[in-house]
Amino acid sequence: PDHQPHLEAKYVPLDQLLAESDFVFLTIPITSETRHLLNLDKFKRMKSTSILINVARGEVVNQDDLVTALQTKMIGGAGLDVMTPEPLPPNHPLFKLPNVVLSPHVSGATYRAREAMAVLAAENICNALNNLQLLTPIC
Incomplete structure (x- = not known):
């Protein structure tokens, strides 16, 4: 747009x-x-x-x-x-x-940023294991 x-x-x-x-x-x-x-x-x-x-x-x-x-x-x-x-x-x-x-x-080395990275990584792993789309796919 x-x-x-x-x-x-x-x-x-x-x-x-x-x-x-x-x-x-x-x-x-x-x-x-x-x-x-x-x-x-x-x-x-x-x-x-x-x-x-x-x-x-x-x-x-x-x-x-x-x-x-x-x-x-x-x-x-x-x-x-x-x-x-x-x-x-x-x-x-x-x-x-x-x-x-x-x-x-x-x-990006703040507590809040690292915590968000860990949560995102865990969610992406769960999605991958369940054949769901990744939240942040890398092209």
Whole structure:
């Protein structure tokens, strides 16, 4: 759907989204279509003040291109909970950039989140054992 009035949201193409957004928050799976979805070409489309937040998978972002975009101030900054590889080597350029915040892949490590994950896993196991549709199938 192009418009979701109850969410006050409207679908726009990725390039338009990147050009207009102050924050780009990635929560997508890694697939052949999303690997390196954000690369130098996409960073050039973003505002120079935009902040990229990635809690999805490290490979969704071309990390070398991200370093270039951050070093040249093509974008304003980044918050990364996922990187490639994990953990990053101690001498990785991301550690030296003042416009980056890194966390060690723990964005979902709260009691509430872990409890919800356990319940969901148990429900999916029960559904699978009973030949029912999984609540969260992986395509």
